[in-house]
Amino acid sequence: MDQIQKPKADYSLAMQGESEMENNSVLEITDVNKNFGGLRALADVNLSIEEGKIHAIIGPNGAGKSTLLNVCIGRLAPDTGSVTFGGKNMVGLQPHEINHAGMVRVFQTPEIFPDLTLLQNVMIPALAKRDGMFCFNAFKDMRDQKDIQDEADHALEDVGLIKFRNNMAATISRGDKRRLELAMGLIQHPKLLLLDEPTAGMARHDTNRTIELLQKIKERGMTKVIIEHDMHVVFSLADHISVLAQGEIIVSGAPDEIRGNPIVKEAYLGGEEL
Amino acid sequence: MKKIIATQSNLSVMLIFIAVVLSAPLWLTPIGANYPDLLQKFAIFGIFAIGFNILFGLTGYLSFGHAVFLGIGSYAAVWSFKLLTMNVVPAIIFGIVLSGLFAAVIGFISLRRSGIYFSILTLAFAQMSYNLAYSVLTPITNGETGLQLRIHDPRVLDAAAAEQSGIPSTTLFGLSMSGYSGFYFCAVVLILAFYVSLKIFRSPFGLKLQAIKSNQTRMKYTGFNTRPYLLTAFIISGMYAGLAGALMAVTDPLAGAERMQWTASGEVVLMTILGGAGTLIGPLLGVGIIKYFENIFSALNEDALHTIFNFLPEFLENFLVLITHPFVGEGWHLTLGALFMIIVIFLPGGVMEGINRVSNFVKGKYFSDDSGPDSKAESRLQPGDAGGE
Ligand SMILES: Nc1ncnc2c1ncn2[C@@H]1O[C@H](COP(=O)(O)OP(=O)(O)OP(=O)(O)O)[C@@H](O)[C@H]1O
Numbered sequence: 031m032d033q034i035q036k037p038k039a040d041y042s043l044a045m046q047g048e049s050e051m052e053n054n055s056v057l058e059i060t061d062v063n064k065n066f067g068g069l070r071a072l073a074d075v076n077l078s079i080e081e082g083k084i085h086a087i088i089g090p091n092g093a094g095k096s097t098l099l100n101v102c103i104g105r106l107a108p109d110t111g112s113v114t115f116g117g118k119n120m121v122g123l124q125p126h127e128i129n130h131a132g133m134v135r136v137f138q139t140p141e142i143f144p145d146l147t148l149l150q151n152v153m154i155p156a157l158a159k160r161d162g163m164f165c166f167n168a169f170k171d172m173r174d175q176k177d178i179q180d181e182a183d184h185a186l187e188d189v190g191l192i193k194f195r196n197n198m199a200a201t202i203s204r205g206d207k208r209r210l211e212l213a214m215g216l217i218q219h220p221k222l223l224l225l226d227e228p229t230a231g232m233a234r235h236d237t238n239r240t241i242e243l244l245q246k247i248k249e250r251g252m253t254k255v256i257i258e259h260d261m262h263v264v265f266s267l268a269d270h271i272s273v274l275a276q277g278e279i280i281v282s283g284a285p286d287e288i289r290g291n292p293i294v295k296e297a298y299l300g301g302e303e304l
Numbered sequence: 305m306k307k308i309i310a311t312q313s314n315l316s317v318m319l320i321f322i323a324v325v326l327s328a329p330l331w332l333t334p335i336g337a338n339y340p341d342l343l344q345k346f347a348i349f350g351i352f353a354i355g356f357n358i359l360f361g362l363t364g365y366l367s368f369g370h371a372v373f374l375g376i377g378s379y380a381a382v383w384s385f386k387l388l389t390m391n392v393v394p395a396i397i398f399g400i401v402l403s404g405l406f407a408a409v410i411g412f413i414s415l416r417r418s419g420i421y422f423s424i425l426t427l428a429f430a431q432m433s434y435n436l437a438y439s440v441l442t443p444i445t446n447g448e449t450g451l452q453l454r455i456h457d458p459r460v461l462d463a464a465a466a467e468q469s470g471i472p473s474t475t476l477f478g479l480s481m482s483g484y485s486g487f488y489f490c491a492v493v494l495i496l497a498f499y500v501s502l503k504i505f506r507s508p509f510g511l512k513l514q515a516i517k518s519n520q521t522r523m524k525y526t527g528f529n530t531r532p533y534l535l536t537a538f539i540i541s542g543m544y545a546g547l548a549g550a551l552m553a554v555t556d557p558l559a560g561a562e563r564m565q566w567t568a569s570g571e572v573v574l575m576t577i578l579g580g581a582g583t584l585i586g587p588l589l590g591v592g593i594i595k596y597f598e599n600i601f602s603a604l605n606e607d608a609l610h611t612i613f614n615f616l617p618e619f620l621e622n623f624l625v626l627i628t629h630p631f632v633g634e635g636w637h638l639t640l641g642a643l644f645m646i647i648v649i650f651l652p653g654g655v656m657e658g659i660n661r662v663s664n665f666v667k668g669k670y671f672s673d674d675s676g677p678d679s680k681a682e683s684r685l686q687p688g689d690a691g692g693e
């Protein structure tokens with residue numbers, strides 16, 4: 031099967047990268063703990079995300095994957111531990127400050143602007159990139175912002191939504207909303223893009239298009255953390271995989287190691303043949 | 305389709321708007337609303353509602369205490385008339401600046417919360433100001449009597465003309481602000497106010513405000529610090545209210561605390577929702593409808609009804625008068641209340657939604673070939689459209 035071939039090539043690349051550059055991580059998650067009441071959602075999580083790579087996090091439902099991303103982007107504060115991004119401590123920063131540091135997240139349940147058109151949805155993050163956290167440009171005309179419009183059109187083109195350009199975001203399908211949000215993340219050219227199940231709820235052929243898109247931008251050198259249940263997606267894209275179960279990272283390694291690992295099969299894959 | 309105004313250039317929108325406003329005394333004649341006092345009210349409350357709509361219509365933050373800025377604008381203007389000059393220009397500038405400063409403070413505190421808590425905070429501030437104006441602030445507000453002009457007010461800049469007898473009237477560099485000149489002055493200010501609002505609606509800033517209304521959480525994770533955006537919108541709309549308050553003092557140089565009462569704050573909410581929050585024209589339609597009911601409908605009595613239905617056979621005339629009688633005169637609140645309920649239930653987007661539906665229907669019927677595959681999405685109510693309607 032072809033999805034087994036591809037990661038092998040990626041894997042060898044990843045090994046080279048690892049041996050060449052030891053200290054090339056953009057995101058360092060160190061000893062992070064997070065409890066919800068009595069529930070231990072994250073238990074001493076240590077993770078290092080390497081620049082230019084796609085790092086997949088897999089694990090059963092409720093393992094704490096989304097919680098981990100929430101801690102990274104400042105939606106939740108960790109009980110203990112630190113999150114360092116580009117050498118700077120992220121814990122305690124506001125979400126918009128973390129965004130401008132270059133870490134952008136695409137949510138598990140689509141977070142879009144339902145009352146705006148698709149084009150406007152994508153122009154907003156482009157404006158954030160250009161205008162910064164606050165800019166009182168009340169006397170410019172949106173219709174004169176040709177550069178922003180072109181950029182947004184390109185982003186919609188990339189994810190295949192250009193035909194809905196002037197539709198309200200509330201009216202498109204759930205799978206399209208996820209792709210819209212992906213476009214909103216990509217247009218900001220973040221240093222690190224965190225994707226929470228980007229293909230969940232998509233039809234097979236849309237999933238394949240998303241994989242293609244993600245591969246394409248990988249060549250542009252954007253680092254990504256991707257959470258996925260779809261093993262096809264994971265093994266087609268990831269350079270490195272970490273398995274999270276009950277708040278703990280049980281295994282971390284290259285795709286081949288993960289595929290053959292009996293603990294992983296036990297904890298997550300349920301003996302499913304890969 | 306939806307874009308009755310959204311696709312027009314700023315220039316054509318403004319030309320139409322100017323023509324409609326300046327010719328108001330003509331086209332309002334058939335419905336008996338063409339006297340300067342009422343026309344001024346239309347213009348002044350129009351400014352108030354346009355400003356309120358910049359906050360509520362664009363960001364979705366419902367202030368329930370906006371009348372406080374109306375009051376502040378009035379007090380500032382009357383003090384300017386008392387101390388400086390009867391010229392309206394400084395009075396208006398003071399009204400705008402002072403209400404802007406108060407809006408900065410009240411907004412800074414109230415915007416710590418959102419939703420109903422924000423509304424309650426603004427209401428609390430307004431009621432507090434209202435009560436203070438009656439009590440400890442009496443030296444500034446003149447308490448229950450209200451702040452009035454006196455013959456012996458200093459008016460330092462008008463020293464040369466101080467020898468007149470009687471209280472002078474407000475002027476624009478010598479042009480008296482009474483009757484139609486008063487209306488035309490307010491109309492010009494309304495046109496400027498509308499232009500600024502049009503620019504804001506169509507700007508990147510305006511789009512960001514609409515995005516905050518649509519999904520504030522997403523805005524934060526997209527890299528925007530939403531609080532200063534909200535505060536700026538709050539201050540701008542407070543300044544609009546201050547301008548409206550100052551104009552009230554221009555047309556009638558008197559300021560009383562009742563201008564800040566919660567009913568006045570509630571009125572602008574009703575006007576905006578009735579006409580269509582988040583649209584450019586809607587709030588103005590709301591103002592027109594409510595002020596018309598308040599001033600014209602309330603004055604209709606049984607005799608007037610008989611005159612209106614005079615052309616019908618006698619028994620039909622009597623029957624119609626009997627039915628309509630409870631809804632006019634003292635009963636105008638009943639009509640307005642019923643109208644408000646009908647609109648909110650059937651047209652949540654206000655009168656503007658009704659107009660859009662009708663225009664879509666007409667266009668769909670006669671130009672059905674131009675309705676593309678996405679016409680359905682377009683005909684939805686679109687409070688978030690950057691151009692408004
Ligand atoms: N804000 C919260 N308050 C309380 N409990 C929470 C909160 N967020 C997550 N949890 C709990 O923490 C655990 C981990 O949740 P999380 O959403 O991180 O799982 P996940 O790995 O993303 O699962 P899924 O694959 O279903 O998305 C779950 O048991 C969840 O119920």
Ligand SMILES: [Mg+2]
Pocket residue numbers: 095096097138226
């Ligand atoms: Mg999750």
